[in-house]
Amino acid sequence: MEYENTRSLILAKARQARFGWWQSRSLADRDYWTQLKNDIRRYWDSLTPGDKMFAPILVCNALAFAMWRVPALRNTMMTYFTSNPAARVVCWPMFLSTFSHYSAMHIFANMYVLHSFANAAVLSLGKEQFLAVYLSAGVFSSLMSVLYKAGTSQAGMSLGASGAIMCVLAYVCAQYPDTQLSILFLPALTFSAGAGIKVIMGIDFAGCVMGWKFFDHAAHLGGAMFGIFWATYGAQIWAKRIGLLNYYHELRRTKQK
Numbered sequence: 641m642e643y644e645n646t647r648s649l650i651l652a653k654a655r656q657a658r659f660g661w662w663q664s665r666s667l668a669d670r671d672y673w674t675q676l677k678n679d680i681r682r683y684w685d686s687l688t689p690g691d692k693m694f695a696p697i698l699v700c701n702a703l704a705f706a707m708w709r710v711p712a713l714r715n716t717m718m719t720y721f722t723s724n725p726a727a728r729v730v731c732w733p734m735f736l737s738t739f740s741h742y743s744a745m746h747i748f749a750n751m752y753v754l755h756s757f758a759n760a761a762v763l764s765l766g767k768e769q770f771l772a773v774y775l776s777a778g779v780f781s782s783l784m785s786v787l788y789k790a791g792t793s794q795a796g797m798s799l800g801a802s803g804a805i806m807c808v809l810a811y812v813c814a815q816y817p818d819t820q821l822s823i824l825f826l827p828a829l830t831f832s833a834g835a836g837i838k839v840i841m842g843i844d845f846a847g848c849v850m851g852w853k854f855f856d857h858a859a860h861l862g863g864a865m866f867g868i869f870w871a872t873y874g875a876q877i878w879a880k881r882i883g884l885l886n887y888y889h890e891l892r893r894t895k896q897k
Contacts, residue, residue, distance in 0.1 A: 642768040643885055643892075690759025693767050697739075697774070698751055701801060704740045705747050722797040725786045734786065738778030740799040754805045760812045769878055770808075777807030777866040784862025788848060798856045803863035806840075810867030811874075813837035837864065 684692070704721060707713050721740035723733045741747035762770045781803020789796060813819075817834030841864050847857030870877075 688759050689762040694758045700739045722799045723782045724797045725790045734782035737799045750801045757808050757812045761808045778804035780866045781859040781863035785859040788858035803859040806860050806863030807867035810864040811871045814868050814871035
């Protein structure tokens with residue numbers, strides 16, 4: 641994804657430099673749909689990097705939320721979009737459940753928190769690394785939830801993007817611990833990001849120990865741990881992709897020949 645995006649950007653700039661004079665001559669001849677497409681493109685280009693990554697994630701979550709409202713899809717949603725260690729299908733739901741929300745309040749709260757921290761995370765990581773970390777953290781947090789439920793002999797289904805979002809939150813808080821944060825309905829109450837993530841992780845740890853079931857505390861804790869791990873070691877791990885990029889570059893160049 642990173643390689644293809646960079647290549648497409650370079651080719652687009654080369655075409656613009658070569659044929660820009662011809663495109664400028666045809667501006668007056670554009671029809672309504674071409675103008676609309678260009679307006680949408682300009683609006684998309686005006687968005688922040690975080691908003692550009694947040695938008696497709698929001699669409700995927702909104703689509704899954706709508707699917708829950710269709711009675712004919714209820715069994716499919718229960719089978720593949722909820723994570724449950726006792727289910728006959730275990731692996732795919734650990735991924736798909738991170739896009740699944742049943743209640744409007746659940747999806748609103750999760751998407752609000754993700755939007756609040758997405759831009760800082762994308763600016764630090766880049767969009768490709770952000771997407772890789774977000775999706776990996778979603779699966780890892782689901783795995784922690786499954787292992788916790790299996791280890792404590794607890795039954796129950798889990799769904800939601802909270803684990804992946806906790807990873808984004810923890811990563812930003814670990815990278816910028818002195819940043820001042822506030823709560824949505826209590827704007828006068830401010831605290832440092834470093835202190836905030838310690839309190840949140842402490843609550844989730846207590847929830848795991850005490851067996852609280854209001855939230856999936858194991859998934860939250862797993863996502864937060866993944867975020868802190870990536871803030872600490874992610875740069876070294878991500879640098880190892882260079883060999884793969886070089887191999888892909890040679891493979892693509894061979895195919896072009």
